[in-house]
Amino acid sequence: MSRKFLSGNEAFAEGIRLARPEVISAYPITPQTIVVERLSEMVEDGSLKAEYVHVESEHSALSCAIGASAAGARAFTATSSQGLLYMAECLYYAAGGRFPIVMMNADRSTALPWNIYGDQRDSLSQLDSGWIQAYAENAQEALDLALMSYRIAEDKRVSTPYMANLDGFVLTHTYETVEIPERSQADKFLPPYETDNRIDFDNPKNMAFSAGPDTNYIFKYKAHKGLLAAAEVIKETENDFAEIFGRKYTGLTENYLTDDADYIIVTLGSIAGLCRETADKLREQGVKAGVVRIRYMRPFPNDEIAEALKNARAYAVLEKDVSFGNEGTVFTNVNSALKKSGAEVKGYDFIGGLGGRNISAGDIEGIYRSIAEGTDIVNFIGIGGGENG
Amino acid sequence: MRPHIREKKDFSFSEVPENTSFEAGYLVTVNSGWRSIRPEVNSEKCIGCEQCYLYCPDGVIAIRDGKAVIDYDFCKGCGICAKICRIGAIGMEAERK
Amino acid sequence: MANKTAESISREEYFYGHKACAGCGGSLAVRAALKVLGQNAVSVLPAGCMSAVGFNFPQLCFSNNSIISTFAGTASMLTGVEAGLRAKGYKDFTAVGFAGDGGTADIGIQALSGAIDRNDNIIYICYDNEAYMNTGIQKSGLTPFGAKTTTTPAGDNIHGNIRPKKNMFEIAAAHGIPYAATASIGYISDFIEKVQKASQIQGTKYIHVIAPCPTGWGIAPDETVEIAREVVDCGLWYLAEYENGEFRLNRRPKEFTSVEDYLKKQGRFRHLDDEDIKVITDSRDKKWEFIEKNFKL
Numbered sequence: 001m002s003r004k005f006l007s008g009n010e011a012f013a014e015g016i017r018l019a020r021p022e023v024i025s026a027y028p029i030t031p032q033t034i035v036v037e038r039l040s041e042m043v044e045d046g047s048l049k050a051e052y053v054h055v056e057s058e059h060s061a062l063s064c065a066i067g068a069s070a071a072g073a074r075a076f077t078a079t080s081s082q083g084l085l086y087m088a089e090c091l092y093y094a095a096g097g098r099f100p101i102v103m104m105n106a107d108r109s110t111a112l113p114w115n116i117y118g119d120q121r122d123s124l125s126q127l128d129s130g131w132i133q134a135y136a137e138n139a140q141e142a143l144d145l146a147l148m149s150y151r152i153a154e155d156k157r158v159s160t161p162y163m164a165n166l167d168g169f170v171l172t173h174t175y176e177t178v179e180i181p182e183r184s185q186a187d188k189f190l191p192p193y194e195t196d197n198r199i200d201f202d203n204p205k206n207m208a209f210s211a212g213p214d215t216n217y218i219f220k221y222k223a224h225k226g227l228l229a230a231a232e233v234i235k236e237t238e239n240d241f242a243e244i245f246g247r248k249y250t251g252l253t254e255n256y257l258t259d260d261a262d263y264i265i266v267t268l269g270s271i272a273g274l275c276r277e278t279a280d281k282l283r284e285q286g287v288k289a290g291v292v293r294i295r296y297m298r299p300f301p302n303d304e305i306a307e308a309l310k311n312a313r314a315y316a317v318l319e320k321d322v323s324f325g326n327e328g329t330v331f332t333n334v335n336s337a338l339k340k341s342g343a344e345v346k347g348y349d350f351i352g353g354l355g356g357r358n359i360s361a362g363d364i365e366g367i368y369r370s371i372a373e374g375t376d377i378v379n380f381i382g383i384g385g386g387e388n389g
Numbered sequence: 390m391r392p393h394i395r396e397k398k399d400f401s402f403s404e405v406p407e408n409t410s411f412e413a414g415y416l417v418t419v420n421s422g423w424r425s426i427r428p429e430v431n432s433e434k435c436i437g438c439e440q441c442y443l444y445c446p447d448g449v450i451a452i453r454d455g456k457a458v459i460d461y462d463f464c465k466g467c468g469i470c471a472k473i474c475r476i477g478a479i480g481m482e483a484e485r486k
Numbered sequence: 487m488a489n490k491t492a493e494s495i496s497r498e499e500y501f502y503g504h505k506a507c508a509g510c511g512g513s514l515a516v517r518a519a520l521k522v523l524g525q526n527a528v529s530v531l532p533a534g535c536m537s538a539v540g541f542n543f544p545q546l547c548f549s550n551n552s553i554i555s556t557f558a559g560t561a562s563m564l565t566g567v568e569a570g571l572r573a574k575g576y577k578d579f580t581a582v583g584f585a586g587d588g589g590t591a592d593i594g595i596q597a598l599s600g601a602i603d604r605n606d607n608i609i610y611i612c613y614d615n616e617a618y619m620n621t622g623i624q625k626s627g628l629t630p631f632g633a634k635t636t637t638t639p640a641g642d643n644i645h646g647n648i649r650p651k652k653n654m655f656e657i658a659a660a661h662g663i664p665y666a667a668t669a670s671i672g673y674i675s676d677f678i679e680k681v682q683k684a685s686q687i688q689g690t691k692y693i694h695v696i697a698p699c700p701t702g703w704g705i706a707p708d709e710t711v712e713i714a715r716e717v718v719d720c721g722l723w724y725l726a727e728y729e730n731g732e733f734r735l736n737r738r739p740k741e742f743t744s745v746e747d748y749l750k751k752q753g754r755f756r757h758l759d760d761e762d763i764k765v766i767t768d769s770r771d772k773k774w775e776f777i778e779k780n781f782k783l
Contacts, residue, residue: 022573023566051569055562056600063559063597067530067566070553073573075566089556098408159408197408199528199551199571201579204413206546207553211409215543218405226407391499392549400544414549416503423508439489443674444711446506446514448499452492463502467509467700468708481708 002180008171009034011139011178012104012164015146017048018186019102021076022193023068025053025061029083030116031168032106036078050076058083062090062103069099070207072198074150077101080168081108081122088126094161095130096223097208098197100153101161103131104146107269107320108168109355117356118168119320120268124297124329130223132162132230133298135268139176142166144247147186151237154193157229167270167320169356174270181245189244231299252301254293257283258308261290263368266305266334267318268294271359275318278364289368300333306341309334314346314371318364320353327378346371352381391448392416394462420447424466426481432456434478441470441479491675494682495521504547505539509707511697511714512536512613514671516584519611522681525550526579528571530564532594533557534586535620535699536613560585561597564608580685582609587628588618590694591652598692602661605689609681612654612692615699623702627652630722631769632762633754635702640757650769655694659728664689666728670696672714676725676736696723704753713751719743721770726781733781745770 006014013035024043026036042048051068055061058079065075079087084105094101105123109115123133132153136142145164153162166172199205211219235251242248256276258264265275272293279289292308292315294301309315319330326332331349338345348371352359363381370379392414437455449460450470457470457479471479500520506513512535520527529552531537537554540547555563560583568581585594590612598610617635618624625635630651634640638647658666665687669677677695684691698714700707717723720743725736745767749755758766 023569025566051573053565053569054604055565056603057596059556059558060562060565060597060600063556063562064566064569066559067553067555067563067568068570068573069566070563071567071570071574073570075570090559093556096409197410199553199567201526201551201576204525204549204551205410205553206413206415206541206548207410207551209409209411209541209543209546209554210538211543215400215405218402219409222405222407390549392502392547394503398544409543411543411546413546413551414502415544415546417544418503420503420505439492443489443492443518444514444671446508446510446517446710447504448502448517451497465508465707467710468706469509469711472708473711 001182003177004180005175006139006178007034007173007175008136008139008142008166009173010038011143012146012166013038013042014180015143016076017042018181018183019147019150019190020074021050022073023051023053023065023075025055025064025077027055027058027061027079027083029058029080031108031172032078032080032104034172035104058087059090062087062094065101066090066094066097066099069101070198072193072195074193075101076103078104080106081110084122084126085110088129091126091129091131096219098159098223098226099161100150100159102149102153103161103163105163105165106168106172107165115355118170119354119356121321123163123165124321127298127329130160130227131298132160132227132296133165134162134296135165135294136171137270137272137293138171140178142171143178143180144241144249147190148237148241150193151190152230152233154195155233158226158233159197160223160226160230165269171270185244189240228299234296251304252294252296252299253304253308254295255308256291258290258292260288262288262313263372264290264292264309264312264315265318265364265367266292266294266315266330268297268330271318271353274359274361275364278361278368282365282368287368294330297330297333300337302337302340305334305337306343309338309345310341310343312345314348316348316350316367316371318350318352318367322351347377348375349378350381351379357382390414394419419462420465421462424464424484426466426468427461427464427484428459428466428468428470428479429482430457430459431478431480434476436476438475440473440475444469444473491678495678496524498525500527500550501540501548503545506535507701507707509700509710511671511699511710512586512615513539515611515613515677515695515697518674518678519582519584519681520550522678523580523582523685528552528567528579528581530555530560530567530581530583532560532585532589534589536584538620557589558593559597560589560594561601561610564610565601565604565606568606568608580609581607582611584611584613586619587612587614587616588626591627591654599661602658602663602690602692605664607688607690609684609691609693612694613697614694615697615702617702619699619702628654631766632758634757635754645757645759645762655726655728658692659733662731663692663728666692668694668724668726670714670718670723670725672711672718673725680727702754704756705751716743716748720745720748721774722748724777735777735781735783738783
């Protein structure tokens with residue numbers, strides 16, 4: 001094991017190196033570029049043995065990865081924002097075809113207006129596509145997710161592609177000390193990709209076919225069940241990961257001081273750290289604040305959310321996206337989880353950080369205070385009072 | 390082996406594959422119902438030049454013992470074989486029910 | 487009597503039981519090419535006629551490994567399939583794509599250009615029926631001047647499609663591709679030889695085969711092969727190869743047959759007047775001037 005001072009992108013690339021992908025399709029887009037650049041250097045210096053394909057667009061990047069996966073190879077690609085949307089057709093294709101591709105997405109705002117900075121609108125707009133969606137908080141988790149992703153995606157109970165999201169610039173480009181596992185540990189943790197869902201010269205297949213009204217719904221139901229099954233597989237994988245690498249992750253969500261909390265912020269990604277610091281500060285002042293960090297948006301942690309929030313007086317979702325014409329998507333999911341559980345907790349949506357706008361400790365403290373007092377349900381941080389500015 | 394008709398034609402919930410892949414060359418229906426005319430080979434005239442075999446879009450013509458023979462399960466009655474035969478050994482006749 | 491072409495290809499059928507129209511030119515192109523490439527061919531087909539008629543679970547009409555790609559992604563999926571199989575250690579296989587004119591010259595051109603640029607070891611075959619036939623005969627970049635399609639209807643004001651056919655063969659050649667060729671299902675032996683040749687060459691190979699569609703062209707199902715010959719005989723299509731930086735013409739008609747006869751046989755051209763036919767004949771002459779000057783004859 002070695003320790004290095006790496007950016008989130010570099011750490012993720014190290015994790016991918018250890019996962020032994022066999023085909024990498026690469027197309028650059030800010031702020032993901034460092035990942036594909038590092039991987040090309042690893043291929044050049046021999047520390048990564050993979051077919052590295054310089055595709056000419058993001059659509060081709062994922063289409064190429066699907067072809068490689070159909071050949072039985074472990075495939076990887078990476079993108080962001082406009083690129084994610086350009087390959088959107090292929091997201092549904094890969095998921096429906098049950099190809100366990102891993103893709104890193106640098107969470108970045110989507111045009112218009114143009115903006116290269118981090119928010120979560122790109123990945124959250126693709127929640128319906130059928131991919132597992134994970135959100136990393138720091139560089140170590142990014143590296144670890146890269147390694148765990150293939151274990152989870154390729155599990156026969158799951159067979160679903162996996163999108164690992166890193167906040168654009170905030171996580172992709174910020175430097176932290178990370179532990180890089182030994183190659184031997186990684187190989188022990190992650191066996192080679194084995195599947196029937198591939199080209200086979202002994203038993204030829206016809207793949208990626210059409211299914212009419214009589215059977216289509218059955219294929220879709222099975223895909224849905226496969227994604228749901230990932231929840232259990234994630235827990236098992238994290239247990240094995242802890243045994244080999246010594247770091248224990250907490251499943252679909254990560255709770256902080258939620259057991260007795262009156263006011264809880266529910267959030268994704270790197271902002272969680274500042275939320276925990278703010279919760280600590282408020283605790284010193286006698287406010288029972290807590291934080292739930294959603295690690296996986298798909299499969300959605302309905303039970304974990306309900307369990308963490310059920311005794312709170314109020315919760316606020318802090319998210320970096322909005323589903324125009326309604327509310328933030330994370331809030332929609334959390335609100336639904338609570339409603340399904342039967343718990344009655346006042347819920348609020350705080351939309352911030354769009355286009356890379358800074359969210360300050362003051363903003364977060366403001367959220368805790370306003371949900372204690374009562375406010376509009378849907379709020380845009382930085383814009384007047386509630387939805388109407 | 391060429392794609393061929395299989396016994397099992399319906400798939401229940403548990404039989405539908407988990408992913409969108411299945412055995413190559415698995416057929417459940419024939420195309421014979423498409424025809425209103427059918428090709429008939431005059432084996433005495435046929436010299437086995439293999440033009441009809443080469444040009445059939447559906448691949449239903451084979452050469453056996455030097456003569457063209459037709460798989461009527463999958464012939465659609467397009468008539469290309471009759472047109473392409475240089476010696477008129479194939480004629481198109483009304484499809485008999 | 488042994489037929490040299492028939493002897494040189496597999497007797498097996500790899501594309502069988504499909505639901506293409508009676509007399510479909512595209513299906514003949516796919517069938518013939520797979521008989522050349524054999525059981526270890528891995529075919530990639532985008533959304534289009536051949537995939538639509540061949541892959542409806544549970545009626546699966548390819549006996550070799552085959553997969554449908556997204557409409558724009560034939561070449562990129564081919565790249566991935568080839569790289570993946572190579573990464574798994576397979577050596578004895580041919581990755582071949584069969585895309586229509588729309589899937590090649592329009593929505594698929596970006597991925598095709600990328601694949602040629604990378605010189606991926608694949609064969610890309612465009613079966614050209616000169617319109618988006620699978621969706622009901624709409625104009626594509628390879629629809630010829632004057633053709634009536636459902637999006638270029640022929641009326642008093644406009645006589646059908648007003649743009650010429652994109653030259654995909656020369657576009658492929660302009661990349662410096664190792665091998666490119668034009669073909670027609672009307673000259674099936676020539677097409678088969680070109681597929682055989684391509685299978686022996688390393689790198690990206692592009693073959694553009696005219697494959698008439700009786701439904702879309704407005705001809706009887708039994709006229710497909712004849713019209714595929716006539717388009718070559720009247721000079722509106724040429725059989726050529728590009729290899730080692732050189733264009734070579736394979737067939738040079740001593741005298742062209744009538745362009746007007748070729749056009750008037752088809753429902754999609756029957757509305758053309760003398761002026762339209764002159765435009766078409768003149769452009770054919772101009773093209774052949776270029777061929778005489780630049781192709782090895």
